[in-house]
Every structure is written in C-alpha cells, then in structure tokens.
Amino acid sequence: MEHIKEKLSQGGYKLTRQRQVILEVMQDSEGEHLSAEEVLQVARHKSPSLGIATVYRTLERLAGLGILYKTRFDEGKYRYELADDAEHQHHHVQCIRCGRIFELDEGLLDSIEQEIMKQGFTVINHFLTIYAICPECNQD
Amino acid sequence: MEHIKEKLSQGGYKLTRQRQVILEVMQDSEGEHLSAEEVLQVARHKSPSLGIATVYRTLERLAGLGILYKTRFDEGKYRYELADDAEHQHHHVQCIRCGRIFELDEGLLDSIEQEIMKQGFTVINHFLTIYAICPECNQD
DNA sequence: CAGAAAATGATAATGATTATCATTATTGGA
C-alpha cells in the first residue's frame, strides 16, 4: 500500500478519500477483474456519494501509473485488476460456459517474442486471451 | 468466391446485392482489418444507398459462418477480415507508432495450449495481440 | 403473378466511456 501511495504522489496525484476507497476495493477483490460499474457498486458502500466519472478517472490514472492492469476481454468494456509488484504481463483463460477468468503463467510467450524481435520489431507488450471450457464445466 | 456462396446458402442466407458488395469489399482489402464504418464507406461506392445497419448485420452473419474473422484490438470497436480457407486462427502484431497491423504465424501457441489442456481445460479459441514498434518506425 | 418470408434502411435505443462545468477540497505561501 505504501509503494502505491508513493507512485501516486510521484505521478503528481493526491490520495483523496475517493481514490483511497477505490484502491481498497481493488485490493479486496484480488483475482477478480472488475468493470468500472462494478467498482462503483462496491465502493459506494464506503463512499455513497461517489460518482461514476471519478471511478473512470481514477481507474484510468491508476492504470497509467502501472498500479492496475486494464484489459478488455471479448465484450464491450474494460476490466481492471491490481497489478503485481513484478513487471511481468500476465494472461487469461476465460471459460465460455461459466465466464470465470483464470490467470495464465507468464513466460509462455517468450519464444514468440524472440521470433518477432528477429524480424526487427521492438516488442512493447502483449495480450493473450484463451477461450476454453474450464475443468468444472467440462464435467457437465 | 464459390465456396463462400455455398456457405451462405447453407446458413440459410441469400446472396443479395448488398451482401455481394460487402463481400467484394472484404476481398479487395486483403491484409487490412476494416471496421464496420470503413466497410460502409468503401461499399457505398458500389451501392450508395447502403445502410450501416445492413453492414453490421452482414458482417455479423459472415463472421458467424466463418467467412470473416471478427477481432477487437485495444480500441472500442471490432474489425473484420476475410478468413483463410484453413481452419487456423492467426494473430496480430500492432505497431504502436503507425498503427499498422501485421499477421503472425499460426502454430506459435501450440505449446501453450497443450499446457492448458493438461490442466483440464478444453481450448476453444485464442486471441493474441502483440504491441510493438515495427521495423520501419524503429528507424526514426 | 401472388403471398410468405427474408432483407433492408432509417432511426431510436442502449451501454460504455469521455467531456464539460459548476462546486468543493486541498495545499503552499503571506
């Protein structure tokens, strides 16, 4: 939490009550991937007058600072999750039956990146989403 | 072109003038990834009264039949491209400078899929997008 | 050729996000 506050102030942002609440929501929902609307619903428990515009602005800033990951699955909206300390970019498997999202190990894409770099590209980032049927749904 | 017509009628759809025009636009733009709005602009050269709703409906049907791929890059809209004959799913590298999109070989993800299957998943599909700086932009 | 079914085009509705703007909160000096 401390290093997050640091990043905020380094970015020239203040840790307001609203930002604190939104950060807490993100921390309390480890492993989930929340949309802006979902963040708002939960955050209003602690800050009932919170507006959706502030949620969007805050999530955007936090993502810009690398505190959150901003990902778009194959639906119309972005989802956010707390970034780990490490620099690594991770990936997802989404179950097409139950909709749950599973994390995928990093490093799996290294060989692909190397191939592309050979062709003269500088790789900045990559996003992989796999659609599958999860083990539980497979039992039905 | 013939096998596309076949697929259409097999799906219970008629090859109307509008659908023909939209298909031609997609065929004439090999290697590009067009949004619905872009398809409309080009298609209106041949069919000026074409409506955007028809474009959306047609692209959706063609994608449903596997004639087109429907992909969402990290922006708010879908883009479409003609699917190859092969079943394979391909992937993209997008240059963050010039915005151009490059195709990526298939097969690169096989090892990752195998890993996930070991964990009990049934893989249905996967989407990989890599953000990079392309060789040309790298020279600036 | 008629009549049913499908397709079209105009436009309204929707959902997510961004922009605007008046109000409120915060902060670093006098």
Added chain:
DNA sequence: TCCAATAATGATAATCATTATCATTTTCTG
C-alpha cells in the same frame, strides 16, 4: 491561520460503436 491557486469531484451532457425496432422493399416458391 487564512487565502488564493490549483486539483479533484459529481452531475450530466455528449460521443461512439453497436443493437433493436419497424415500416417498406425485395426475393423466392409455388
């Protein structure tokens, strides 16, 4: 401490892509 400058907030309008609606037109089948 108080005050102005600046940043942040919340309400709401605007925007953008997409989907839904519906009256009209087209197409196919008999």
